[in-house]
Amino acid sequence: MQSGGPIPVGDIEHGQLYYDILVKNAACDKSPDTLECLRSIPFGRFKYAMDLSPNFFAYEVRAYAMSVII
DSSP states (O other): OOSOOSOOOOSGGGGHHHHHHHHHHTTOTTOSSHHHHHHHSOHHHHHHHHHHSOOTTSHHHHHHHHHHHO
């Protein structure tokens, strides 16, 4: 928690894509309450979904971050 930070998605609405991907990878996309589903799944399943999420070094995130900086 001391180093790094969240991926640079800019305005908060741009983060929805990453949330939706996380929800799908955690198999919570069919749940009526996706946040509650994420809160209740086993840690292993959540970690798996997180490991599939893009990080700061992913090309999609880098490209977006560079467009924000410029």
